[in-house]
Amino acid sequence: MQTFEAITSRRAVKHFDPExxxxxxxERELLSLAVLSPTAFNIQNWRFVVVKDKALRAQIRAAAWDQAQxxxxxxxxxxxxxxxxWxxxxxxxxxxTDQGTRDILLPAIDNYYRGKEQTQRDEAMRSCGMAAQTLMxxxxxxxYDSCPMDGFDFDAVGKLIKLPEDHVISMFVAIGKATKExxxxxxxxxxxDVVITDTF
Incomplete structure (x- = not known):
């Protein structure tokens, strides 16, 4: 499928074949391409938690307003x-890369993020958003079809997946065979309405 077609035909699907x-x-192909998504300074800060355990999925569903996907x-x-x-x-x-490049970039990474918690969080959300779009x-x-999701209790899901304290959840991406358009x-x-040239 061509890129243009994938973009125009991608929709948020709610009904998947559970079988x-x-x-x-x-699965390997999907994830291997997702990790080619861009991140600032190439820090690759996304972490893809692939939930396979059926009982855990059921618990996550309960924390996600019982959404079937x-x-x-x-x-x-x-x-x-x-x-x-970082x-x-x-x-x-x-x-x-060569040592000269590392000598420039490593201090720049530290300077950009150290002590800047909002920047760290903003970067996490940007990175996950781009990777999610790559997955979809x-x-x-x-x-296949997909559904990006943020309709869930973030704290409850974090506890269920034992999210480390220095990590955040951005969203879910459900992928599968659609049973309903x-x-x-x-x-x-x-x-x-949405494209502004130069200034508002």
Whole structure:
């Protein structure tokens, strides 16, 4: 499927075939492409929690207003981020570059994030959002559908997945074989309403 087609045909699907299972190769392909998503300073701060345990999925569904896609999708990915990824062996993010590049970037990473908790959180959400879109478009290109989700109790889900204190949850992405088409698009605003040239 071409990129343009994947973008125009991707919709938030709520009904999935609970019997369908992604192959190990399909799952690996999805996640391997998701980790090519951009992150500032290449810190790769996203963490993809793939929930496979059925009992855990049922508990997460209860914390997500009983939304069926939590348990019925073939793949449930909880998009998380390590808020402190920037300071955890940052040299590994630039291991394939020359020493001169590392000498510039490593102090820049530290300077950008240290003591700036809001920046760390903002970066986590940006990174997860881009990776989630990569997952959804890849899924569509593979013939699957998806549903981005933020309708859940973040604290409850964090406890269920034993989220580390220095991590945050951004959203869920449910992926699978749709059994019912999404509703027609509600209506896109015209570009004149959302595109601003130079200044407001």
């Amino acid at each position: 369908h299972v992604l192959t190990a190769d399909e 939590v348990t019925d999708s073939s793949l449930l990915v909880i998009m998380c981020a390590d808020l402190k990824a 300071e955890k062996e940052p040299e590994r993010y630039w291991a394939n 478009l890849t899924a569509k290109s593979m013939g 999404a509703h027609p698009r509600g209506g896109q605003l015209p570009l004149t």
